[in-house]
Amino acid sequence: MGMTLSPSDREMLSGARGEAARLALSIITRLAEALAVDELIDVTQVHIDGCGFLSQAGLDIVERLADFGGRVVVPTTLNMGPMDLRRWADQGVDPEKGAQGGRLAAAYESMGCVPTWTCAPYEGYLTPRFGQAIAWGESNAVAYANAVCGARTNRVADYLDICIALTGRAPRSGLYLDENRRATVQIRLRDLGDLVAAEGFYAALGHHLGAAVGEQVPVIEGLPSYISNTDLKALGAAAASAGGVALYHIVGVTPEAPTLEAALQGRAPERTVEWTADDLKMAWQDLTHAEDGAPLDAVGLGCPHYSFHEFARLIEAIRALPPETRCHERTTFLIATSRQTEALIAGYQDWMPVLKAFGAVVVSDTCVMYEPLSHRAKLDVLMTDSGKCAYYSPGELQVQTAFGTVRDCVLSAVEGRILRKDTPWNR
Amino acid sequence: MEPIARIVLRARPVVSGVAEGQALVSSESISFWGGYDPTTGEIVDRRHELSGQNAAGRVFAFPHGRGSSTASAVLIESIRLGKAPAALILATADSILSLGAIIADEMYGRSIPIVELNAEGMGRLKTGDRIRIDADGTVSVWDGRV
Numbered sequence: 274m275g276m277t278l279s280p281s282d283r284e285m286l287s288g289a290r291g292e293a294a295r296l297a298l299s300i301i302t303r304l305a306e307a308l309a310v311d312e313l314i315d316v317t318q319v320h321i322d323g324c325g326f327l328s329q330a331g332l333d334i335v336e337r338l339a340d341f342g343g344r345v346v347v348p349t350t351l352n353m354g355p356m357d358l359r360r361w362a363d364q365g366v367d368p369e370k371g372a373q374g375g376r377l378a379a380a381y382e383s384m385g386c387v388p389t390w391t392c393a394p395y396e397g398y399l400t401p402r403f404g405q406a407i408a409w410g411e412s413n414a415v416a417y418a419n420a421v422c423g424a425r426t427n428r429v430a431d432y433l434d435i436c437i438a439l440t441g442r443a444p445r446s447g448l449y450l451d452e453n454r455r456a457t458v459q460i461r462l463r464d465l466g467d468l469v470a471a472e473g474f475y476a477a478l479g480h481h482l483g484a485a486v487g488e489q490v491p492v493i494e495g496l497p498s499y500i501s502n503t504d505l506k507a508l509g510a511a512a513a514s515a516g517g518v519a520l521y522h523i524v525g526v527t528p529e530a531p532t533l534e535a536a537l538q539g540r541a542p543e544r545t546v547e548w549t550a551d552d553l554k555m556a557w558q559d560l561t562h563a564e565d566g567a568p569l570d571a572v573g574l575g576c577p578h579y580s581f582h583e584f585a586r587l588i589e590a591i592r593a594l595p596p597e598t599r600c601h602e603r604t605t606f607l608i609a610t611s612r613q614t615e616a617l618i619a620g621y622q623d624w625m626p627v628l629k630a631f632g633a634v635v636v637s638d639t640c641v642m643y644e645p646l647s648h649r650a651k652l653d654v655l656m657t658d659s660g661k662c663a664y665y666s667p668g669e670l671q672v673q674t675a676f677g678t679v680r681d682c683v684l685s686a687v688e689g690r691i692l693r694k695d696t697p698w699n700r
Numbered sequence: 701m702e703p704i705a706r707i708v709l710r711a712r713p714v715v716s717g718v719a720e721g722q723a724l725v726s727s728e729s730i731s732f733w734g735g736y737d738p739t740t741g742e743i744v745d746r747r748h749e750l751s752g753q754n755a756a757g758r759v760f761a762f763p764h765g766r767g768s769s770t771a772s773a774v775l776i777e778s779i780r781l782g783k784a785p786a787a788l789i790l791a792t793a794d795s796i797l798s799l800g801a802i803i804a805d806e807m808y809g810r811s812i813p814i815v816e817l818n819a820e821g822m823g824r825l826k827t828g829d830r831i832r833i834d835a836d837g838t839v840s841v842w843d844g845r846v
Contacts, residue, residue, distance in 0.1 A: 307714045307798045328777040430772040430796035432803055517766035668734040668744045
């Protein structure tokens with residue numbers, strides 16, 4: 274079986290458009306062959322996740338492409354990286370690591386990437402369009418782009434993303450194809466009452482969904498049409514972590530599921546499952562393995578990066594405390610966000626002074642699970658409002674993690690111990 | 701003379717290569733990011749059934765990769781540091797792990813083979829078996845005691 278290459282592909286592979294494009298397309302075609310795909314397609318936007326794990330290997334690859342004079346040929350955004358690129362020195366990051374992070378950033382920027390440095394690129398100005406073929410890395414962003422925007426992308430592997438950005442070409446496979454976007458698992462939610470309006474419910478649902486469907490495409494029935502983008506973000510991030518969910522449909526909510534039949538593309542599902550409040554309560558509990566009352570070293574919010582609306586919810590929780598209440602001296606309170614959102618809230622009302630007075634620290638360009646916490650000497654217990662962070666942090670940071678609402682995160686930080694009063698199941 | 705393999709299975713070579721090692725088999729998928737320590741080869745996903753075991757130099761068989769797309773970087777780094785599995789046997793070829801193996805080859809001139817094996821074949825592998833993978837995708841299995 275031979276690869277079908279366009280004249281432009283052949284030109285790139287010959288080296289006529291530079292060594293970076295040649296190497297990049299060579300990697301893409303080898304991968305296509307590995308996956309038994311015989312055709313490439315044009316993509317018109319890329320989000321690069323190769324900034325997410327600082328390793329010598331990562332730096333070698335990106336610097337080699339940059340040294341070869343590589344330039345991206347489509348709008349290309351950057352994921353968060355290991356450190357706050359503007360403030361790492363003040364946050365106690367090892368100078369050698371800081372310098373390596375700076376080199377990686379400089380290499381990407383020299384190739385023409387947009388310095389967004391965020392894992393929530395769908396909240397920026399390059400939100401993808403319905404039906405647009407894009408190539409995104411970062412599993413939560415992939416789930417959001419496919420499910421909520423209706424754009425088309427596979428979960429693009431690290432460093433394939435920059436190869437696609439340098440060539441505008443991707444293997445034609447997976448979720449670019451109509452038939453693979455068909456839901457094969459039908460999920461009926463029953464008797465949930467006002468749980469569907471509770472904070473934390475969507476992360477628990479996502480966690481349960483990921484575990485149940487793996488990499489299959491599910492369609493969910495029984496959620497209200499007023500579900501917010503914040504809720505969908507939490508759901509997708511948790512589902513992409515606990516399983517390999519890259520696309521889900523919600524009847525009456527997401528764009529490829531105006532009806533159940535549309536999501537199923539007129540066919541029968543391979544299986545149908547029904548979940549009740551009790552099933553989802555188990556998923557909620559499964560996200561926590563720190564003990565209630567345990568001394569709390571850190572609260573980590575903003576996984577994925579906090580939006581304006583998520584900051585609003587946090588500010589409300591802090592304002593509900595007696596005046597001048599601060600977080601406990603043993604508890605670090607971190608919020609990760611994008612530069613764009615940080616700039617937006619920096620000038621908004623008194624939010625930054627409120628956060629500062631509480632003892633909260635805002636970081637951008639990075640993730641709470643990377644340098645902001647990973648270099649700390651004492652970090653045994655973490656609390657978060659993120660299903661994704663609750664899933665990954667025990668492995669990434671070697672911590673016991675508790676999952677709770679923002680209000681419980683704030684109250685726990687004040688006490689310096691884990692307090693979980695605010696579960697959706699005791700309302 | 702080499703003992704005769706207990707079973708010989710035909711797999712599809714995804715990233716072609718030759719490797720041999722002791723099998724580490726799981727029926728659970730795994731995310732290399734957050735699940736595999738590239739500096740030691742230890743499985744660090746505390747929810748995974750192989751948590752605490754070391755996969756460096758082993759022929760690592762599991763259904764598919766999952767979770768974060770950063771998994772390829774973890775695999776490349778582990779290959780660079782010599783702490784990668786000897787080979788991967790997957791029920792469903794994973795673009796993220798395959799790419800890691802291809803890029804390691806392009807960058808460092810060394811890599812690990814990845815093969816795709818059907819469910820029946822996967823079911824016949826067990827931890828401790830001696831496994832050899834050939835460039836054409838042949839998987840030869842010897843009993844762990846031989």
